[in-house]
Amino acid sequence: MADNKEYITNNDTNGKISISEDVIASIASFAAKEIDGVLPLTSAGDEIAEIFGKKNVAKGVKVQLDENSVAIGMGIRVRHGVKVPEIALTLQRAVIQAVETYAGLAVSSVNIYVGGIDFGAKSEAAED
Numbered sequence: 001m002a003d004n005k006e007y008i009t010n011n012d013t014n015g016k017i018s019i020s021e022d023v024i025a026s027i028a029s030f031a032a033k034e035i036d037g038v039l040p041l042t043s044a045g046d047e048i049a050e051i052f053g054k055k056n057v058a059k060g061v062k063v064q065l066d067e068n069s070v071a072i073g074m075g076i077r078v079r080h081g082v083k084v085p086e087i088a089l090t091l092q093r094a095v096i097q098a099v100e101t102y103a104g105l106a107v108s109s110v111n112i113y114v115g116g117i118d119f120g121a122k123s124e125a126a127e128d
Contacts, residue, residue: 006065022063028110
């Protein structure tokens with residue numbers, strides 16, 4: 001593990017398990033994709049990187065590892081017509097559940113940063 005990534009490590013009788021912050025960010029990103037009305041926060045740099053074959057599954061997700069927990073920050077866009085506080089709370093709960101379930105890590109916080117509204121895609125809430 002010669003890279004410069006941060007890892008959180010759990011030691012037990014069978015050895016140790018190290019999980020990188022990139023894995024945690026990917027889990028959080030996939031949880032966000034399951035929430036209707038949440039869109040990833042993208043930048044021009046991300047789109048250019050994808051053209052050259054470098055995909056970043058966890059765009060807009062920052063992870064801070066502590067000894068016993070993880071803090072996650074997520075930048076998102078929302079679809080026009082959704083209730084931002086409700087969708088952010090739903091996203092927080094989904095990310096906490098996913099990280100605790102799949103990585104076995106305690107989540108100290110999930111901070112959501114809404115950076116835009118997508119007016120091009122209609123949500124079911126906007127149609128009602």
